Amino acid sequence: MSDLNIYHVDLGERSYDIHIQFESLASIGEAIRRLFTVPSRCLIVSNDVVAPLYLGTVRKSLETSGWHVETFVLPDGEKYKNTATWMQVMDSLMACKLSRNEPIIALGGGVVGDMTGFAASCYRRGIPFIQVPTTLLAQVDSSVGGKTAINHAHGKNMIGAFYQPRLVWIDPSVLKTLEIRELRAGVAELIKYGLIRDVQFFSYLEKNVQQLLALDSKVVSQVILTSCRHKAEVVMADETEQGMRALLNLGHTFGHAIESMTHYTRYLHGEAVALGTLMAARLSHMLGHSAENLEPRIKRIYEATGLPTVIPEFTVNEWLDAMGHDKKNVGSRIRYILLKEIGDSFIAEDITDENIRTLIASYL
Amino acid sequence: MSDLNIYHVDLGERSYDIHIQFESLASIGEAIRRLFTVPSRCLIVSNDVVAPLYLGTVRKSLETSGWHVETFVLPDGEKYKNTATWMQVMDSLMACKLSRNEPIIALGGGVVGDMTGFAASCYRRGIPFIQVPTTLLAQVDSSVGGKTAINHAHGKNMIGAFYQPRLVWIDPSVLKTLEIRELRAGVAELIKYGLIRDVQFFSYLEKNVQQLLALDSKVVSQVILTSCRHKAEVVMADETEQGMRALLNLGHTFGHAIESMTHYTRYLHGEAVALGTLMAARLSHMLGHSAENLEPRIKRIYEATGLPTVIPEFTVNEWLDAMGHDKKNVGSRIRYILLKEIGDSFIAEDITDENIRTLIASYL
Numbered sequence: 001m002s003d004l005n006i007y008h009v010d011l012g013e014r015s016y017d018i019h020i021q022f023e024s025l026a027s028i029g030e031a032i033r034r035l036f037t038v039p040s041r042c043l044i045v046s047n048d049v050v051a052p053l054y055l056g057t058v059r060k061s062l063e064t065s066g067w068h069v070e071t072f073v074l075p076d077g078e079k080y081k082n083t084a085t086w087m088q089v090m091d092s093l094m095a096c097k098l099s100r101n102e103p104i105i106a107l108g109g110g111v112v113g114d115m116t117g118f119a120a121s122c123y124r125r126g127i128p129f130i131q132v133p134t135t136l137l138a139q140v141d142s143s144v145g146g147k148t149a150i151n152h153a154h155g156k157n158m159i160g161a162f163y164q165p166r167l168v169w170i171d172p173s174v175l176k177t178l179e180i181r182e183l184r185a186g187v188a189e190l191i192k193y194g195l196i197r198d199v200q201f202f203s204y205l206e207k208n209v210q211q212l213l214a215l216d217s218k219v220v221s222q223v224i225l226t227s228c229r230h231k232a233e234v235v236m237a238d239e240t241e242q243g244m245r246a247l248l249n250l251g252h253t254f255g256h257a258i259e260s261m262t263h264y265t266r267y268l269h270g271e272a273v274a275l276g277t278l279m280a281a282r283l284s285h286m287l288g289h290s291a292e293n294l295e296p297r298i299k300r301i302y303e304a305t306g307l308p309t310v311i312p313e314f315t316v317n318e319w320l321d322a323m324g325h326d327k328k329n330v331g332s333r334i335r336y337i338l339l340k341e342i343g344d345s346f347i348a349e350d351i352t353d354e355n356i357r358t359l360i361a362s363y364l
Numbered sequence: 365m366s367d368l369n370i371y372h373v374d375l376g377e378r379s380y381d382i383h384i385q386f387e388s389l390a391s392i393g394e395a396i397r398r399l400f401t402v403p404s405r406c407l408i409v410s411n412d413v414v415a416p417l418y419l420g421t422v423r424k425s426l427e428t429s430g431w432h433v434e435t436f437v438l439p440d441g442e443k444y445k446n447t448a449t450w451m452q453v454m455d456s457l458m459a460c461k462l463s464r465n466e467p468i469i470a471l472g473g474g475v476v477g478d479m480t481g482f483a484a485s486c487y488r489r490g491i492p493f494i495q496v497p498t499t500l501l502a503q504v505d506s507s508v509g510g511k512t513a514i515n516h517a518h519g520k521n522m523i524g525a526f527y528q529p530r531l532v533w534i535d536p537s538v539l540k541t542l543e544i545r546e547l548r549a550g551v552a553e554l555i556k557y558g559l560i561r562d563v564q565f566f567s568y569l570e571k572n573v574q575q576l577l578a579l580d581s582k583v584v585s586q587v588i589l590t591s592c593r594h595k596a597e598v599v600m601a602d603e604t605e606q607g608m609r610a611l612l613n614l615g616h617t618f619g620h621a622i623e624s625m626t627h628y629t630r631y632l633h634g635e636a637v638a639l640g641t642l643m644a645a646r647l648s649h650m651l652g653h654s655a656e657n658l659e660p661r662i663k664r665i666y667e668a669t670g671l672p673t674v675i676p677e678f679t680v681n682e683w684l685d686a687m688g689h690d691k692k693n694v695g696s697r698i699r700y701i702l703l704k705e706i707g708d709s710f711i712a713e714d715i716t717d718e719n720i721r722t723l724i725a726s727y728l
Contacts, residue, residue: 017515087447090516090522090523091516093519094516094519095518095708118486121525122486122524122525123522123523124522124524124525125512125513125524125525125604126525149489152455154458154459158458158487159454159486160485160486160488161485161490161525162487162490198725217660226490321498
């Protein structure tokens with residue numbers, strides 16, 4: 001237990017700690033108790049894959065610390081990140097009559113965290129929210145920063161809130177039960193931090209990706225801490241995405257389009273983002289923003305990670321529709337994140353339909 | 365047009381103006397344009413009573429100022445302040461593809477404002493929100509302060525957000541088309557400000573309630589400005605109701621119970637709050653907090669206003685259930701707002717089930 005790392009996210013009265021430590025799941029009850037005057041009731045939200053593995057440990061830890069624990073288990077999967085499931089979480093909060101000062105705890109990956117966070121933000125106009133992320137993607141990205149949301153039938157993450165957790169509790173040892181494909185998808189988000197703002201971290205990942213996939217504890221600790229630091233720095237500078245926070249969306253405009261066109265079934269979010277990032281790299285070079293063509297180097301690390309690198313085929317119009325390029329949308333251009341080099345990214349607001357048509361045509 | 369009053373609500377980066385002026389509805393387009401770099405698209409949400417009267421004026425004003433206007437009209441009534449109607453507002457936002465920087469405008473009473481505000485808070489995690497309140501209650505209370513919410517099947521305002529508008533645009537001349545019963549219910553909220561923090565305002569209302577109900581423009585201007593000032597002062601001191609903002613809930617715990625037990629059909633919100641305030645006054649005297657029994661004086665002004673003053677009969681257990689007094693709720697007591705005298709209120713956290721039983725028994 002000497003491997004403890006705590007990163008403090010400073011957001012004024014919305015500040016909180018990210019607590020990173022192997023085998024720490026069983027200590028969470030006491031940690032949450034310290035945030036409150038007295039333990040009372042709490043609701044743990046998890047999914048039917050994570051709950052059988054870790055809900056018992058978390059529940060026992062909380063009960064030992066004096067908490068009365070209620071639970072709600074959702075089906076696993078992005079397709080349940082919708083208004084219907086969110087309403088079930090709200091019903092569950094109503095049923096256990098949580099007060100404004102009693103916490104809701106998200107135990108799971110990005111879907112559980114996003115949905116629980118949005119429920120926390122709007123139940124009684126906001127109750128304390130604790131993130132216990134159990135996937136690599138959630139540990140290095142979605143659990144930090146306060147973006148919560150659910151999907152609308154016509155768009156991903158369209159209904160949500162900026163709502164910061166009170167605590168992010170990361171136990172990397174839970175990654176040992178994560179499907180390798182999920183692990184790889186999480187690595188895609190790590191690579192993203194290297195690409196947008198840290199070339200040294202990108203090089204570190206190039207050298208250590210196999211150790212990372214084998215869950216070498218030193219490498220895992222290092223990459224989780226580094227990426228939480230990157231995420232937190234960006235969020236502290238721009239909590240509600242007025243500017244630079246948008247850099248975190250590298251590969252996301254294309255990635256979301258890919259997820260949408262394949263109905264959220266063929267690719268995991270991280271996989272779609274990897275594909276989208278390859279497209280952003282090609283677009284960057286095509287428009288002369290990156291002198292060097294960065295695509296081959298990025299493709300190599302994705303291949304080494306075991307991520308997909310072949311862009312799926314759709315017509316140009318399918319792409320434009322899926323990305324929200326429509327005629328009515330004049331004056332509110334879509335922002336793309338582009339690369340100058342590895343570790344140096346920027347927001348481009350001047351991308352035209354023609355640019356996108358040319359890019360898509362290059363894959364056909 | 366020389367009767368302009370502007371009150372600035374100072375909440376740091378969430379600051380905004382309350383603009384109060386007779387016959388100002390036709391000037392709103394230009395005012396909203398000044399808040400944005402360029403006019404683009406907006407969505408007006410209204411209801412089927414207000415829309416035929418004022419939507420045309422507002423739409424024309426916006427279009428003249430260069431806005432592309434979309435509209436969504438809901439059925440009138442508290443019973444539509446639910447998740448199903450809120451989802452329709454979200455669908456409408458999705459359908460017109462409003463971007464993150466394009467405003468949604470609430471034209472109506474408290475229900476329209478609450479629902480539109482909550483939709484504004486969570487569509488794309490927050491878009492600009494403008495309040496154009498058309499009832500007295502909304503003009504003096506609900507449009508200011510950023511409390512937005514919808515009802516859950518098992519509780520009023522249980523799903524919502526603290527989300528401040530960018531502008532509150534009050535045209536008191538629209539009150540001339542308001543049903544007298546709605547006007548009276550709004551006066552109940554004015555009386556509340558007198559009761560909780562301003563004995564002089566209470567006396568002013570005692571003297572001028574008939575002129576107010578006759579919509580004397582001097583009296584109307586005076587009471588709207590005074591109550592917006594009170595509301596704003598309380599909100600500036602305690603935006604998210606950690607403390608003193610709770611004083612605004614005078615009469616609301618009992619009032620919500622009355623609304624719930626009568627299925628939101630028998631009483632308007634302001635009427636239920638008036639009844640709840642009479643109960644709070646009796647409880648204050650019963651427990652020795654107010655030396656004088658304030659109930660008769662409060663009852664007189666309600667009677668002069670034409671508000672109900674007879675507490676409906678329900679069993680003690682029905683009351684306790686409706687107020688959320690249940691055995692599991694240990695450690696999270698319900699807060700009641702009580703009175704020491706007219707203009708001097710406080711938060712009581714030590715009210716027991718027995719106190720409530722005794723109070724209810726006094727009506728049986």
